[in-house]
Amino acid sequence: MSPPNEDPTEHLRRRVAETLADQLNHASFDWSALARLDRPVLRIEACLEEGSHAARESTPKSAVITQLIDLSDVTSTCSSPRKATAELTDTPHKAIPSGDTARVPISAPAAGHISSLAPRKELKPKGNVTAEPSEPSPDENSDDSDLDSPTEDRRKELGGLRPARQDSTTLETADSQRQIHSGDKFPKRRKLKPVGHFLQPSTLDKLIGGIWEQIHGSLSLDPQSLLGQSQLRSLGAEDGAVNAIAAPMALARTGAKDPNGRTPQSDEAFSRSNVFCRQVTQASRACRSLEVIVQARWVEYFDSYVDSWANANPLVPRSRYNKAALMGACADFGWTEKELRNKMYVWRGYKEIKDAGGWASLVFAGMGIYRFCKYRIGFDKESMQRLRNLQPAIEVAADTLHPQWRQLLTVIGEPSQRAFDGHAHDWVVFLDGSDPIPLRNTYLQWDADFTYRQLDECVVDERVWGCDDPRWQPPTDEIVRATAMPLCETCGKEQSDDPKVNNCYCFPTIFGGGKLSSSPVLVFRTADGKNNGLLALCAFERGAPIGEFVGVITKGLQNVDVMESSTASTNYQIWQGRQGNFTRFVNHSCNANAQYQRFTWLNTQRIVLVSKGIDAGTEITVDYSDKYWKGLDKKCLCGETCCRYKRDETNTDS
Numbered sequence: 001m002s003p004p005n006e007d008p009t010e011h012l013r014r015r016v017a018e019t020l021a022d023q024l025n026h027a028s029f030d031w032s033a034l035a036r037l038d039r040p041v042l043r044i045e046a047c048l049e050e051g052s053h054a055a056r057e058s059t060p061k062s063a064v065i066t067q068l069i070d071l072s073d074v075t076s077t078c079s080s081p082r083k084a085t086a087e088l089t090d091t092p093h094k095a096i097p098s099g100d101t102a103r104v105p106i107s108a109p110a111a112g113h114i115s116s117l118a119p120r121k122e123l124k125p126k127g128n129v130t131a132e133p134s135e136p137s138p139d140e141n142s143d144d145s146d147l148d149s150p151t152e153d154r155r156k157e158l159g160g161l162r163p164a165r166q167d168s169t170t171l172e173t174a175d176s177q178r179q180i181h182s183g184d185k186f187p188k189r190r191k192l193k194p195v196g197h198f199l200q201p202s203t204l205d206k207l208i209g210g211i212w213e214q215i216h217g218s219l220s221l222d223p224q225s226l227l228g229q230s231q232l233r234s235l236g237a238e239d240g241a242v243n244a245i246a247a248p249m250a251l252a253r254t255g256a257k258d259p260n261g262r263t264p265q266s267d268e269a270f271s272r273s274n275v276f277c278r279q280v281t282q283a284s285r286a287c288r289s290l291e292v293i294v295q296a297r298w299v300e301y302f303d304s305y306v307d308s309w310a311n312a313n314p315l316v317p318r319s320r321y322n323k324a325a326l327m328g329a330c331a332d333f334g335w336t337e338k339e340l341r342n343k344m345y346v347w348r349g350y351k352e353i354k355d356a357g358g359w360a361s362l363v364f365a366g367m368g369i370y371r372f373c374k375y376r377i378g379f380d381k382e383s384m385q386r387l388r389n390l391q392p393a394i395e396v397a398a399d400t401l402h403p404q405w406r407q408l409l410t411v412i413g414e415p416s417q418r419a420f421d422g423h424a425h426d427w428v429v430f431l432d433g434s435d436p437i438p439l440r441n442t443y444l445q446w447d448a449d450f451t452y453r454q455l456d457e458c459v460v461d462e463r464v465w466g467c468d469d470p471r472w473q474p475p476t477d478e479i480v481r482a483t484a485m486p487l488c489e490t491c492g493k494e495q496s497d498d499p500k501v502n503n504c505y506c507f508p509t510i511f512g513g514g515k516l517s518s519s520p521v522l523v524f525r526t527a528d529g530k531n532n533g534l535l536a537l538c539a540f541e542r543g544a545p546i547g548e549f550v551g552v553i554t555k556g557l558q559n560v561d562v563m564e565s566s567t568a569s570t571n572y573q574i575w576q577g578r579q580g581n582f583t584r585f586v587n588h589s590c591n592a593n594a595q596y597q598r599f600t601w602l603n604t605q606r607i608v609l610v611s612k613g614i615d616a617g618t619e620i621t622v623d624y625s626d627k628y629w630k631g632l633d634k635k636c637l638c639g640e641t642c643c644r645y646k647r648d649e650t651n652t653d654s
């Protein structure tokens with residue numbers, strides 16, 4: 001019996017928690033056994049059964065709850081030599097260019113490491129490889145003018161990202177300096193230092209002031225015209241009635257049934273209300289973008305109107321024409337002079353943003369731009385110059401990710417022709433504001449036929465693997481039998497591409513249905529001779545995924561850059577020479593801010609580029625490790641004081 005006033009579920013929860021805590025207090029744990037496990041979990045299963053039979057029955061009924069509690073953090077507090085080697089470390093020499101997930105999966109092989117470019121025979125992969133193995137990887141710099149045939153002679157000039165094969169020929173001993181160990185935890189999320197300028201938090205007084213201002217201002221809230229502007233009539237309102245358009249929302253409020261007898265709780269009504277809410281949100285964002293470009297353009301008209309009078313009558317002070325224009329506008333707007341002056345101050349801010357960052361910077365600025373312009377925070381010369389330098393990059397992203405955006409500009413008489421087409425990563429941007437150039441052009445000096453096909457997902461080289469994906473691993477663990485859905489080896493939760501049933505949030509922005517349409521990164525021209533690199537447009541907090549390493553799943557390629565990886569049963573390579581995604585442009589740094597981690601999604605191994613804490617506007621780098629640089633006739637240009645591969649007189653041993 002639950003105590004009076006206590007919800008039975010709450011009562012059950014309390015009873016179970018107390019009993020479990022009590023059991024654990026009395027349990028004798030063998031801590032040394034715990035420390036020997038790579039990734040210890042405590043399994044708790046619960047089933048409901050008849051109490052009188054429970055003691056006699058040895059076979060439990062099927063579990064109603066199966067819970068795995070990850071004890072990795074418990075072992076990390078126990079001292080164990082084995083654990084020490086598996087710990088994720090931030091020191092460059094032990095960083096993980098391509099290792100396992102931070103928590104070692106239960107069924108995963110031992111820690112990954114970067115292998116050397118060991119066998120140097122020119123081995124052609126079996127079969128007819130889609131990945132054109134005879135082509136070089138075009139990621140070499142100007143010193144690699146002869147890369148078009150990966151022969152023995154040239155091998156020193158070519159390198160590859162090579163996480164170790166897990167076979168006996170490449171596996172090194174645990175105390176080898178070269179071995180890179182993956183840790184058993186995700187990188188701890190550190191609080192990032194604020195970058196850029198932050199707006200003052202709004203006070204309640206300001207909010208209340210704003211409410212009074214709006215109520216007493218000229219805001220028009222006629223729903224018919226609002227919905228008309230927002231182009232929401234297509235949502236089912238034949239007669240144009242607002243309630244018909246917003247029927248699902250109206251029903252949810254009143255609890256009434258619709259004309260077809262559907263309750264507001266029906267799936268269809270819920271789904272329609274989702275669509276309606278999404279459409280209004282999108283429409284109001286588009287209206288906001290329209291509003292700011294019209295206001296910025298209006299300021300330009302205002303200025304040129306005043307200029308035209310002042311130029312025609314140079315003896316009359318300009319301020320007089322300014323005042324006259326202002327009063328004329330006040331009459332048309334129906335505002336006081338003070339009101340219009342205040343608005344113009346903000347609108348002039350919009351114009352200044354547009355002058356520096358282009359129209360795209362206004363259109364995609366979002367709601368924050370109002371406060372930014374009202375309080376003029378960070379409107380200094382240096383910030384505006386930064387924005388000016390970013391303008392072409394902003395346009396590349398806007399044109400390629402939102403091909404329609406320029407149509408909004410026709411309202412203010414600007415051309416709607418886009419300047420950049422194709423994929424966002426088909427362009428290389430410059431940080432000094434120079435014009436972007438097609439990606440292809442940046443490799444022509446080494447390969448006149450260079451092309452790069454952008455992929456969203458890895459493609460399996462069928463001529464090597466047939467219909468099998470070597471990354472797929474049969475679900476062997478018995479945990480899997482407890483549920484029809486694959487369980488995450490890292491968090492133990494159910495994985496699904498359907499966000500309604502997915503419970504694994506290890507890398508939620510790339511796996512689990514909440515996928516971002518594109519990662520905020522661009523290919524950029526490095527200033528220090530590394531050819532192209534990958535630029536973070538936004539901050540990525542420590543542990544956040546940047547994207548999956550995507551390319552052609554193949555085997556047996558030699559003397560070209562490849563990611564080598566393996567499952568418990570198979571070695572495979574991911575090649576990005578001709579097709580792949582943006583991870584192909586990630587350069588090496590001896591003080592890298594990202595790392596590659598293995599992660600199993602729906603029983604298929606993936607390699608994920610994970611942040612170790614990246615500020616917006618910085619280059620994303622990984623540590624390729626000794627195995628990559630060993631035997632490679634190149635100097636590292638990372639410029640870090642801790643650089644291990646400078647290869648000058650002061651650092652000859654690297």
Ligand SMILES: C[S@@+](CC[C@H](N)C(=O)[O-])C[C@H]1O[C@@H](n2cnc3c(N)ncnc32)[C@H](O)[C@@H]1O
Pocket residue numbers: 138139140141158159529530531532533561584585586587588589634635636637638
């Ligand atoms: C995976 S690609 C990276 C993208 C490459 N920079 C490009 O433009 O295609 C690897 C190649 O980039 C160059 N690279 C990367 N990091 C470097 C570094 N720290 N110093 C010098 N070259 C580097 C080397 O030519 C290397 O073989």
